Amino acid sequence: MSYHRVIPIEFAHCDPAGIVFYPRYAEMVNSMVENFFLDEVRYSFARIMADGFGIPTVRLEVDFHKPSRLGERLEWILRVAGLGRTSAGFHLTAQDRVEASVTVVWIDRNFAPAPWPDQIRNTLEAHHA
Structure with a gap:
């Protein structure tokens, strides 16, 4: 399933x-x-931060295929490409313009990696390719 x-x-x-x-x-x-996270996981970054947690990006790789110009509308597609105990990998494309891989980590109040809460893990698993 993709977003x-x-x-x-x-x-x-x-x-x-x-x-x-x-x-x-x-x-x-x-x-x-x-x-x-807002639309599919139903847990906004604002609420995550207010609850004392975080989801920092720990890796980002981008390939640029074609330029995009002012006034264009890019359709982005996000897929969950990998799911670990504390991390998740996403693969994103913007039509034929850009391709990106990003890894995020769930962190606790001490800024240490922590296991995904069950509700989030269940949604990420449902979207995992």
Whole structure:
């Protein structure tokens, strides 16, 4: 099962040539993960942080295939590619433009890796490819 979301390319994403400045793709990847947790896991990053936990990114790899331009709308697809005791890997694509792999880790109040809570693990397992 995959998660889909459209992200419009806005002025803030672009360099003076009107194409997406490459670090903005990292922001879009993070937005996809954050919104996946909001929409699918039903546990927003705001609530996770308020509860004293976190989900930092520990690895990010991005391949850039084609430029994206101001005014375009990119359809992003997120798939759960791997699931460990404390980590999860996501594979993301934005049409034929960008491909990314990101790994996040569930951390406890002491900023140490901790096992996924059952509710989150169940949702991640349901989305695991």
